[in-house]
Amino acid sequence: MSLTAPRRAALADQVIGQLRLQITSGEWPVGSRIPTEPELVEQLGVARNTVREAIRALAHNGLLDIRQGSGTYVAATSELAGVMHRRFAGAQARDVAEVRSTLEASAARLAARRRTPRELRQLETLLARREAAWATGDVERFVEADATFHMAVVQTSHNEVLTALYADLGAVVRAFLRHDVGDELRPADHVDHGRLLTAIRAADAETAAAEAGSYALVCHR
Known part of the structure; x- marks a missing residue:
């Protein structure tokens, strides 16, 4: 699903919301590797920097685990x-x-x-x-x-x-x-x-x- 918004900050928030939904819904279960940045760029129709910003935000909140050289994995189903x-x-x-x-x-x-x-x-x-x-x-x-x-x-x-x-x-x-x-x-x-x-x-x-x-x-x- 392509996402659009007038401001980059608002667009990043949309991407964060979309990725969080895929985690909390179970589409991406705990321990699974999420799609690569290029794949998410294609799926969401946004710039790579926006996807990277969203992934970093979710990693900071504890939902994702970024492993250099391996990929990004689901670490938890909620911020708590x-x-x-x-x-x-x-x-x-x-x-x-x-x-x-x-x-x-x-x-x-x-x-x-x-x-x-x-x-x-x-x-x-x-x-x-x-x-x-x-x-x-x-x-x-x-x-x-x-x-x-x-x-x-x-x-x-x-x-x-x-x-x-x-x-x-x-x-x-x-x-x-x-x-x-x-x-x-x-x-x-x-x-x-x-x-x-x-x-x-x-x-x-x-x-x-x-x-x-x-x-x-x-x-x-």
Whole structure:
């Protein structure tokens, strides 16, 4: 979509808004590389300097990560997520695990009470993808599949504040999950999430909370 505006500052703001939308909508997921500057120039119909200015602004806000010689990658889905990622990048792994455990236990308890048939089917699909990703031995694929499954459980809580808070912590969670997994997927480290789905399906709120709350602490080394 070509963008036009009478002033360069206003045009840059439009480009920033367009790129932010593609990030927040999920079109460019966290960890993905965005199109190159020449590609964005062609897509948006603006000057290269305007695209560069927009990318730098979003990188400053924590949404994008500019890696010299590699490209520009999505670092977070919102400005708050970017702030959290920078703020907690050096946090103790145990602290992150405990916060994740608390949030996921609360979400799973609510999910068991509020889940819909459609959401149960979605969780089944995402869990199957998680297991398939583990079977491939691809660390990055597994981390993304695991994070997506946990995010779906949180969304099933139907608590917008809890969901937004967990989503903003997403980059932090993924970073520490990669740390926990390491360079390879070892059979001894596999954690069965089937019991969590069974508890949510059975509307067993306390078992769901106990299962979800234990995962982050079990995975943490």
